[in-house]
Amino acid sequence: MIATDPRLAEPTHGDTPQLYAKRVPVFPRKIDGPFRRFKWAVMVACLAVYWVTPWLRWNRGAFAPDQAVLVDLAHRRFYMFAIEIWPHEFYFVAGLLIMAGIGLFLVTSVVGRAWCGYACPQTVWTDLYQHIDRLIDGDRNAQLRLHNAPWTGSKLARRLLKWSVWLVVAFMTGGAWIFYFADAPTLQRQFWTGVADPVAYITVGLLTLTTFVLGGFMREQVCIYMCPWPRIQSAMLDEKSLLVTYKHWRGEPRGSLKTAHRHLETGLAAVGDCIDCHQCQAVCPTGIDIRDGAQIGCITCGLCIDACDKAMAQIGRPRGLIDYCTLEDSAREARGQADTPVLKTILRPRTLIYFGVWAAIGMGLLFMLGTRTRLTLSVAKDRNPDYVQLSGGAVRDGFTVKLRNMEDRPRRVTVATAGISGARIFTDDMDDHAARGALAMVVPADTTLRLRLYLLGPKGAKPGAVLFQLKATDREGGQDQVRSTFSTPEGNGQ
Numbered sequence: 398m399i400a401t402d403p404r405l406a407e408p409t410h411g412d413t414p415q416l417y418a419k420r421v422p423v424f425p426r427k428i429d430g431p432f433r434r435f436k437w438a439v440m441v442a443c444l445a446v447y448w449v450t451p452w453l454r455w456n457r458g459a460f461a462p463d464q465a466v467l468v469d470l471a472h473r474r475f476y477m478f479a480i481e482i483w484p485h486e487f488y489f490v491a492g493l494l495i496m497a498g499i500g501l502f503l504v505t506s507v508v509g510r511a512w513c514g515y516a517c518p519q520t521v522w523t524d525l526y527q528h529i530d531r532l533i534d535g536d537r538n539a540q541l542r543l544h545n546a547p548w549t550g551s552k553l554a555r556r557l558l559k560w561s562v563w564l565v566v567a568f569m570t571g572g573a574w575i576f577y578f579a580d581a582p583t584l585q586r587q588f589w590t591g592v593a594d595p596v597a598y599i600t601v602g603l604l605t606l607t608t609f610v611l612g613g614f615m616r617e618q619v620c621i622y623m624c625p626w627p628r629i630q631s632a633m634l635d636e637k638s639l640l641v642t643y644k645h646w647r648g649e650p651r652g653s654l655k656t657a658h659r660h661l662e663t664g665l666a667a668v669g670d671c672i673d674c675h676q677c678q679a680v681c682p683t684g685i686d687i688r689d690g691a692q693i694g695c696i697t698c699g700l701c702i703d704a705c706d707k708a709m710a711q712i713g714r715p716r717g718l719i720d721y722c723t724l725e726d727s728a729r730e731a732r733g734q735a736d737t738p739v740l741k742t743i744l745r746p747r748t749l750i751y752f753g754v755w756a757a758i759g760m761g762l763l764f765m766l767g768t769r770t771r772l773t774l775s776v777a778k779d780r781n782p783d784y785v786q787l788s789g790g791a792v793r794d795g796f797t798v799k800l801r802n803m804e805d806r807p808r809r810v811t812v813a814t815a816g817i818s819g820a821r822i823f824t825d826d827m828d829d830h831a832a833r834g835a836l837a838m839v840v841p842a843d844t845t846l847r848l849r850l851y852l853l854g855p856k857g858a859k860p861g862a863v864l865f866q867l868k869a870t871d872r873e874g875g876q877d878q879v880r881s882t883f884s885t886p887e888g889n890g891q
């Protein structure tokens with residue numbers, strides 16, 4: 398059972414609970430240990446990937462941009478290394494988003510809130526900003542002193558220095574997002590010479606501001622009050638999910654070292670392993686006390702494990718009073734039984750179902766990617782008028798055709814009709830006498846060719862609507878076909 402944030406219940410006015418809770422500032426103490434080092438590694442990796450990706454190049458030939466990852470809104474394309482997604486293929490993006498969602502479910506059911514603790518952008522930025530705080534103001538105690546000190550010239554100078562560094566970091570990180578939406582080297586030159594599109598400056602301004610506010614001032618409040626994910630996760634966790642857990646059965650009754658010694662000397666019952674040093678709470682980036690049980694505020698970053706292991710080492714007791722542990726294993730340990738084997742914890746029906754669905758969607762997307770046609774055709778029939786009866790008695794229907802060449806080279810394509818014998822086609826830059834059974838044309842690389850196409854019906858065509866196919870074929874065997882109808886007036890050819 399996940400407890401709600403205890404701070405929600407704190408502020409009261411008389412007997413009436415208040416819906417608004419003023420933020421209690423958090424000044425996490427510096428800590429070193431395996432989880433802290435892992436967090437550094439993930440932070441560096443995430444920021445490096447984020448910064449470097451827009452500058453990677455990928456050769457797609459002369460007709461497409463050479464940026465490896467690019468969301469080209471102007472031309473409505475999404476490039477990701479060898480993959481190019483067109484607007485009509487948005488289902489690939491939707492599929493990837495669904496996979497990301499199910500992947501999060503899978504990760505949560507196997508290793509709890511690992512995303513929140515290590516890789517979520519809000520966590521990465523908050524961590525970075527807390528480190529800047531320590532560099533400028535000092536560790537927890539110095540920050541607390543400065544926070545409680547009256548406003549003086551020196552406090553103001555420190556604050557201005559810190560906010561300036563926050564702002565530079567926000568600009569360099571949040572602002573860098575724009576490089577995913579245009580050629581990065583070009584946009585950077587334009588940006589600094591003041592000739593970039595105003596949208597670029599506005600976007601950088603907004604992203605800098607939101608990073609500055611969310612990472613600098615709101616921090617853990619985003620996780621506790623704004624983000625829906627902790628609520629969803631609370632519903633997904635069960636007794637087999639890995640959580641950062643304080644082992645009550647081992648830590649309680651808690652008491653200082655002094656108390657423990659006094660109990661030993663006077664023959665009173667022994668106290669638990671928790672020496673009530675509050676180090677777990679002091680290092681927590683969200684300021685909670687994990688000894689109160691699992692909470693929405695716990696992003697499972699593991700820093701309290703580092704702190705408590707250090708405390709245990711100092712008093713010569715085994716590590717792991719706070720540890721990554723399933724509720725089931727914690728109960729087993731309390732009874733003196735061995736932990737559930739790791740494989741059994743990971744390979745359970747829920748995780749296997751998530752993995753199965755995730756893998757099936759992934760395989761489906763890969764299959765569609767491998768078999769998708771790079772030449773596509775779409776057709777919209779004119780409805781007003783449905784047909785035109787020419788002076789010689791022939792009937793002409795009009796169509797708007799889109800011929801899409803998704804390859805990075807021009808292609809010679811033949812467009813022809815099928816299923817309606819004797820029909821001839823021509824475009825609006827041709828005379829109807831030049832109409833023929835098939836038209837050849839060159840479709841430039843990476844382009845959608847829009848055509849006005851007319852179909853002249855065969856003499857004696859049946860009245861009403863006749864179903865036919867329009868086919869596009871290139872020399873290498875690429876092809877696509879669509880169906881449409883040819884309308885003729887009642888009594889035509891009778």
Ligand code: SF4
Binds near residue numbers: 682683686687698700
């Ligand atoms: S309680 Fe521990 S694991 Fe949870 S957020 Fe705080 S330090 Fe991280």
Ligand code: SF4
Binds near residue numbers: 708
């Ligand atoms: S760090 Fe460990 S010993 Fe210290 S208060 Fe927290 S749980 Fe108890």
